[in-house]
């Protein structure tokens with residue numbers, strides 16, 4: 001086992017072996033800190049983090065799909081609130097999840113500080129002295145060379161230096177010379193870079209969580225958006241810092257287009273926008289598509305969804321236009337069968353509302369109407385008209401996508417194609433004037449993402465050198481010979497050279513490297 | 524289907540079938556070499572040389588040759604698939620699985636050029652053939668263009684890294700199982716030295732390389748696959764940043780990749796500390812491999828998330 005040959009204090013400090021009792025128990029805090037920063041604790045915390053993440057992939061999560069969480073509440077009315085109290089639907093924001101990674105964070109810092117210090121010392125230390133008997137080492141060799149010991153050892157050292165070994169030349173008391181050499185410090189350096197980068201990565205994530213914001217907004221063809229909290233449909237403000245710091249950009253959706261395969265599988269999406277980084281800046285065009293966000297003043301605008309908006313015109317019985325605008329309908333399936341609500345609260349004798357379904361490619365099937373293709377090949381709007389109090393004055397917040405139909409009177413249903421008009425019994429006319437599309441954009445600002453990216457790059461580099469660099473040592477000793485069968489007599493100085501080496505990590509391939517080094521030394 | 528070159532797609536499917544066939548024959552070849560050479564060795568100290576008889580050694584060499592032929596066919600199948608749909612050939616689970624198998628075979632062949640690991644042949648080719656069989660039947664999806672969300676050059680980087688790492692993890696998983704088998708046999712053999720059972724277990728045990736060697740080999744392959752997996756996760760996060768506006772969202776796929784990563788990190792730590800070598804570390808690495816399988820198969824088919832583009836079951 002190569003581990004047995006590792007003699008650094010570094011590994012002793014990190015040893016998971018029990019600490020000697022008496023010394024540690026003197027100070028409880030210290031004991032606690034020491035056990036928190038041991039590798040075994042780190043492993044345990046790491047495994048706990050992974051284990052804690054598992055239920056988050058099995059239970060519905062608010063951050064991923066709030067609708068599924070609501071469904072779960074409906075299905076398990078007594079169990080769900082209990083689970084909710086344990087944060088099981090917000091697993092990754094749960095206090096105990098945070099507790100695990102904060103402990104891991106502390107543990108990591110606690111073990112890194114002494115290791116960095118030790119490694120800094122190791123980097124300054126000279127390669128160790130040659131052991132007395134090099135032939136005891138795992139790989140070793142011995143030969144005779146011409147020349148005096150000092151010349152031989154200097155040339156051996158030069159060979160090692162050329163191969164970027166760190167060397168130390170020593171004259172020994174008995175007149176021989178030795179060189180100690182070491183290589184592969186990058187392993188521990190890489191390891192430390194990796195672990196430090198993990199800490200930095202966590203800092204970057206925290207920065208994003210504390211100072212970042214994000215929001216979603218639905219924009220219909222031809223309308224605009226400006227970056228203030230009130231323009232968002234959903235907005236999560238920064239947890240620290242102020243909302244007024246949002247960059248003052250704005251944009252208009254000129255046109256959204258989608259194309260599809262004949263099977264209905266989407267092929268491409270484009271949201272053509274005109275944007276202004278600041279209110280007085282020149283307007284610039286941009287094509288926001290999937291995988292291609294628009295970056296303005298530190299915020300990124302992503303295209304995350306799309307759908308149809310049906311343009312409806314309502315006229316009273318005298319022909320006066322009382323309602324004229326596109327209303328976004330929400331898609332229910334991949335073929336964009338969509339539903340929506342149109343409310344006409346003013347301008348007519350009674351308040352009027354519509355619930356409707358929209359089919360971009362209408363198809364009647366035995367199971368009812370449906371859309372058979374997501375593109376608007378043969379659009380049909382199916383409307384039900386309702387009269388009565390729409391409840392808008394009640395003060396209760398109301399979704400723009402629902403109508404309190406239970407308290408309203410149905411006054412007819414109708415299927416309309418674009419351009420068609422429907423006359424209600426009281427003379428009101430409803431025209432399906434045309435079709436627009438809408439797009440939803442997510443606007444996000446994450447001040448930590450650059451830190452995270454840089455840390456991630458260092459993580460990979462650190463990991464590579466930590467796993468692939470091998471730490472190894474070798475020694476060469478040159479001893480002048482006195483006489484013998486080859487030396488002396490002819491006046492030429494001769495030297496016995498012995499060399500030995502050991503791989504401190506993975507021994508594979510070291511013997512080959514050793515041999516090739518010796519071949520160079522022998523010339 | 525438009526956007527698909529039907530004849531190329533067909534060629535890809537035919538090449539795929541031939542790949543599985545050739546691999547299967549290679550698999551039998553490796554198994555035969557493995558079995559006959561060990562039996563020969565245990566029957567007699569020196570097998571009588573017979574000029575006309577085929578030696579197990581020769582069968583093994585033929586199996587390697589067949590593996591190379593299969594590998595070429597395999598590459599052909601993947602390339603024609605990509606050309607048929609004019610995109611990278613890893614957009615659904617069928618394509619993904621055949622790529623993972625291709626990497627596993629590549630890792631094995633590369634190992635073979637550096638170390639005498641032909642004994643691994645049977646153990647690598649068997650799962651590869653089964654895996655390809657699964658890919659070609661249950662997971663099969665006809666050639667079709669990609670969904671827009673997958674249409675980014677990050678798919679090349681992220682998915683290539685994920686496939687490479689998975690192929691590596693698969694090979695190391697096989698080696699780890701051999702390691703566990705070997706240590707189990709050794710323990711059985713050491714129970715009562717000299718007993719019939721001990722002789723039998725000891726004989727079986729010698730069929731495999733030493734536990735030490737298997738352990739080191741498994742570690743080497745994970746040492747290669749782990750950084751690649753780390754890179755795959757990071758590339759995925761960068762891609763997610765462009766596609767979904769956040770680099771990390773605890774989507775089930777992301778979460779299981781993270782869990783897999785942690786399991787292998789635990790394995791590396793366990794190996795780095797003296798007390799946790801060997802069997803316990805091996806168990807950790809198999810846990811890691813199970814997490815990887817959950818990540819690919821359970822998450823893609825059972826748990827839905829943003830990554831649900833597997834192309835399986837509609």
Ligand code: HEM
Nearest residue numbers: 014037038039042046107108111466467785788791792795
């Ligand atoms: C307090 C927390 C941690 C401590 C004390 C710690 C300690 C160590 C030590 C001492 C090594 C060197 C082993 C060697 O090369 O001999 C190491 C390696 C490593 N650590 Fe950590 N670590 C911690 C957290 C983590 C975390 C969170 C990860 C990420 C998953 C991680 C991943 C790794 C990897 C991949 C290696 C390389 C293994 C190798 O060189 O064979 N570590 N760690």
